[in-house]
Amino acid sequence: MVDATAAALSHTFYATATVLRLRFLFLLLILGSCAYDNAEDIAGPAPECTPPAEVSYVQHITPLLNRNCYACHNSALQSGNVNLQDFGQLQQQARSGVLLGNVKHLPGYKPMPQGGAKLSDCDIALLQRWVEAGTPNN
Numbered sequence: 642m643v644d645a646t647a648a649a650l651s652h653t654f655y656a657t658a659t660v661l662r663l664r665f666l667f668l669l670l671i672l673g674s675c676a677y678d679n680a681e682d683i684a685g686p687a688p689e690c691t692p693p694a695e696v697s698y699v700q701h702i703t704p705l706l707n708r709n710c711y712a713c714h715n716s717a718l719q720s721g722n723v724n725l726q727d728f729g730q731l732q733q734q735a736r737s738g739v740l741l742g743n744v745k746h747l748p749g750y751k752p753m754p755q756g757g758a759k760l761s762d763c764d765i766a767l768l769q770r771w772v773e774a775g776t777p778n779n
């Protein structure tokens with residue numbers, strides 16, 4: 642009789658432990674999937690990488706330079722004696738091939754943005770299109 646009770650008790654104990662273990666695993670699963678969702682939320686969808694048929698200086702190039710270059714190459718600082726806010730200077734750097742050489746980090750050029758991460762392939766493609774179109778002031 643005592644043995645039967647002990648056996649029943651120990652059976653209950655193991656059953657409870659198994660349920661707890663399963664709950665714990667389930668919790669891990671939920672937490673794991675949350676962490677994954679969050680990582681995706683933070684990274685966001687991959688940026689679209691189709692340069693527009695006609696690249697516009699005002700619509701596309703100016704915002705790109707504003708995000709990545711004007712902090713140093715503005716009319717006040719003119720880092721490296723270059724003011725990219727000045728269209729004439731920008732055009733000169735673009736037409737000589739220096740602008741693309743720098744942003745593509747080609748050997749022999751000065752990698753830009755200085756001290757920062759390389760531009761995305763999309764941004765580089767956008768600049769390249771604009772240069773190939775003859776650096777229009779459009």
Ligand code: HEC
Binds near residue numbers: 734740743
């Ligand atoms: C943190 C400041 C900083 C940022 C941001 C920056 N530059 Fe520069 N840039 C410099 C400095 C400093 C020099 C001069 C470097 C030298 O002469 O060694 C320079 C030089 C240049 C030159 C002329 C140098 C040469 O090769 O003759 C160009 C063109 C240029 N940068 C383009 C860019 C472009 C395009 C961006 C944005 C994609 C950019 N830079 C972002 C600091 C910066």
